[in-house]
Amino acid sequence: MTELLDDLREAYLKEMEANGHSYPFKTAHQLAHRRLALPADELVELILSAPRLLASRAGDLIESEEEGANPTIGAIISANLVAAGMDGLMMVATKRDWLERDEHGDLLVDAHELDLCKPVLGVDYTKTPKEFVPQTGRSQLSDLFAAAETAFESALSSETMDAYQLSLKIASDYAVFAPDDLAPLLAENPLMLGLRNDGLVDPEMFNQDPPAGMILSAHLTEMMVAQMVDHAIEKGAIGMDSEGQPLFVDDEEPPTLH
Structure with a gap:
């Protein structure tokens, strides 16, 4: 988990440097989903190493309308991973003065940039993972x-x-x-x-x-x-x-x- 978030931070810094520090929120939003909405086989490996992820709740974190009302277990956990990643990237953005917070601690993001952040469908966890091979013998x-x-x-x-x-x-x-x-x-x-x-x-x-x-x-x-x-x-x-x-x-x- 720590390694995933560290890699995300490094990728964010590189991408922000490459685009001239433009669209810090949109860039973070895209990267967090791309890196942390994990395919099923990778997600279960992460859950094995950090079972506490099973305590994740949906809250208001799931962007997809298809998943919002009755989300899958995988969508719930992925949404929490993305949220954790976004929190870390927003700390980076504010420390580097790419974004500011108001007196209440809320992020100040340009409305145009927010409009560019479209809801992400994410991984369809109802489909069998391509790499999944059922184990033989008793489970x-x-x-x-x-x-x-x-x-x-x-x-x-x-x-x-x-x-x-x-x-x-x-x-x-x-x-x-x-x-x-x-x-x-x-x-x-x-x-x-x-x-x-x-x-x-x-x-x-x-x-x-x-x-x-x-x-x-x-x-x-x-x-x-x-x-x-x-x-x-x-x-x-x-x-x-x-x-x-x-x-x-x-x-x-x-x-x-x-």
């Missing part, structure tokens, strides 16, 4: 799901609660939330950077702006519950209606992370 994620299913099957015959409620209980026991634990799972499959909140995290949590890692946790928990429900259906522990849909007690809603 940490498959081991985690297998352990949860084993626990579920073991408890299914002895628990008094219905199978669906049991799946929720087991999923909560095996859910992964810590960034240090989530980062390796994400590295196994960078395509998970394309996951979106999609209402899985309780909107009352985090002021409707959940961290990227919490969104990933919610999806993994949902997948775990779905796997256990499928297993329960196969065992006859959950019935089906006439249309082939599972019959849950009291028509529970799909799990939402609270």
Whole structure:
């Protein structure tokens, strides 16, 4: 992370020298997106080295209208990287008197220059990275799901609660939330950077702006519950209606992370 930001600073200084110190904000905006909106394979490597990036939230940092309302995990993290890069470059610009701040500390940028800064779409993290090669053999994620299913099957015959409620209980026991634990799972499959909140995290949590890692946790928990429900259906522990849909007690809603 530090190396990325140092390289960005050096590139900014070179470009500003080359263009006669013109358009300091626009130059920073373009460079930060070009250098820090990383492709999926590079982004997961960075997350592995700095799992705290999974605590990133979207806030008002995402410029793309396509990503703004329901951004992907990758878009959230990239937007925070770009914002961090821009903060550093604006410090450089003010120290070198390329930009000024008002009495409130806000940057004073010419309106014409701001008009030249168009929203950047960024990387589409829903697409499989070109360099991604799925690992062979068992993954940490498959081991985690297998352990949860084993626990579920073991408890299914002895628990008094219905199978669906049991799946929720087991999923909560095996859910992964810590960034240090989530980062390796994400590295196994960078395509998970394309996951979106999609209402899985309780909107009352985090002021409707959940961290990227919490969104990933919610999806993994949902997948775990779905796997256990499928297993329960196969065992006859959950019935089906006439249309082939599972019959849950009291028509529970799909799990939402609270």
